[in-house]
Amino acid sequence: MNEIRDALASHPFFSGLDERGLATLAAFTFVRDVPAGEWIARTGAHADVFHAVVHGRAGIEIHAADREPLVVATVHTGEVIGWSWFMEPHRWHFDVIALDAMRMLDLDAAQLRAACAADHELGFHVADQLTRVLAARLEATRHQLVDIYGIAR
Amino acid sequence: MGSLAEPLPITAPDPMQPTPYRVVATHPESADVTTLSLVPVDAALPVALPGQFMTVWVFGVGEIPISVSRMGVAGEVLLTVRTVGRTSAAMVGSAVGDVMGLRGPFGTAWPVAAAAGRDIVVMAGGLGIAPLRMAIDALVAAQAGQVTVILGTREPAQLLFGADLDRWRAAGASVHVTVDAADRTWNGAVGTATAMLQRLGVHHDMAFVCGPEMMMTSGARAVIALGAQPHDVWVSLERNMHCGIGHCGRCQLGPHLLCRDGAVVRWDTVDELLEVRGR
């Protein structure tokens, strides 16, 4: 348990949480090693786990019928995979694949949501961190939409 | 507001008179980007500093500003050009032996000397790496401080100057490449240059940023959020240009003429001007 608590405490997403928060999360967190090439999430599937990357690299992919899957973002050491688990309908909007061998902290999403609802300090921490992830993703999407490197510079 | 950066004196004898240069080599860099190597037919123009640009007259087609990508020996000038319209297409499609008229060098330069002993991040988006190339060469050659290079590009096939990236790494720079999208064979990061900067998450004393305006704005703000002072962040702004010497007013941004006061400018002097759409 201490090992998991320490792993949570040293992950940037959870840094700043107090002992109580870390202990709560540690109760439903598991360490998982994922080989390169394994699916972490599939579009439309239930988002019942929140993944925090301890090391390795995952690719967020979109698929169109007439082309190869396209990696539109990578998630790296110290980052987290998505927010679909936090918001209804709790389904993944993307496919996520391990591009390298990875180690992750897997948190049970239902228990994490319940913990956030019961402890608003913990809930605010998680929502605040997720907002940063969302904002960064939104900016990246905006840049990709206008194809910023497309003309001239 | 004062000038954006100290304007450099124009060193060409007659800045409006094109000087003939001959294409001696063409190096395709990607599907639509080529580096031309040009040598003077007679007398050479003055040596360009990192970040300065030339105007290139393609006879019978038009004249466009192009940053100097590198200076070689005996007055050789390397220009890296992307096909955008008629004139740039004519440059990209030119052949060894073709002659073009160059004017310049014009504009301000990256303040490489001011980076000595400091931790600097150089952020480039797409072709924005071209006007930074000589600056990075000088920074890594000086070995005076930590140099981090972050290069963002649309897709792996559009990555420019791969050999330079290896050389800069070997010389001690920390070089990071990120693309907007890729297939699974890409072994690096997918995301914006700003996301890469944030992932590294460290303070830099100084930054040189060049690329599409949206990328520079987001990059400059992110470097500042990590602790850099706004007056230590430099960007390169492109506006349509004509004369290149501060006479015609084509390149105006607010009160500034970017051909003379830029293209390399201090971020804190343009931040608010860039907020206003259409300037």
Ligand SMILES: Cc1cc2nc3c(=O)[nH]c(=O)nc-3n(C[C@H](O)[C@H](O)[C@H](O)COP(=O)(O)OP(=O)(O)OC[C@H]3O[C@@H](n4cnc5c(N)ncnc54)[C@H](O)[C@@H]3O)c2cc1C
């Ligand atoms: C200081 C400076 C340095 C530059 N350095 C380089 C360089 O190193 N390499 C390089 O390839 N290009 C560079 N450019 C941009 C280059 O000058 C333009 O791509 C060129 O003027 C386009 O001319 P054209 O006749 O080929 O196309 P045009 O027929 O003039 O334009 C074709 C289309 O592209 C658009 N367009 C033209 N210029 C730009 C631009 N700068 N940004 C976005 N859209 C544009 C036009 O609005 C038009 O829709 C630089 C520009 C400046 C101001």
Ligand code: FES
């Ligand atoms: S291009 Fe003529 S004033 Fe700048």
